[in-house]
Amino acid sequence: MEYLNQMQMPRIEKVVVHICVGKSGEELVKAEKLLTQLTNAKPIRTLSEHRIPAWGLKKGEPIGCKVTLRKDDAVEFLKKGFIAKDNIIKKSNFDKLGNLAFGIHEYIDFPGAKYDPEIGIFGMNINATIERPGYRIKKRHLKKTKVPVKNLLKKDEAMDFIREKFNIKVE
Secondary structure, rough: OOOOHHOOOOEEEEEEEEOOOOOOHHHHHHHHHHHHHHOOOOEEEEEEOOEEEOOEOOOOOOEEEEEEEHHHHHHHHHHHHHOOOOOOOOOHHOOOOEEEEEEEHHHHOOOOOOOOOOOOOEEEEEEEEEEOOOHHHHHHOOOOOOOOHHHHHOHHHHHHHHHHHHOOOOO
């Protein structure tokens, strides 16, 4: 798709990689080690929002970890994630605002990743935020404003962008 204005070109704002273990302890430390190996970034822990006694879950307990990647790191990791999914993404992986989310069942599907018996097997969620330049107006501190509807990225535009940029098949 050709754009007359450079401000209309979609881009990858960020990629968030998340592993949920469900409990704190040794498993969470292994998941953090895995995320560090895959992304070369330091993960932060995610906390439980609810108390569920049947599962032994307490409110505020660390149950997962995540890493946020931006710019070139985000694009490179997303390429590896697409290779792990055999370069095929479903239409249902896109939301109505054009963001992309998909899961990887086993980290050994990534190119160059080898099974480590100390870590075990973990899956992960990969969420990519796709937006146009100028979306900063909804996040800035002073004079926060909504992005006009005509400037919002739509699902079809995001699918076309992913198809062209990463040479991915969208089914």
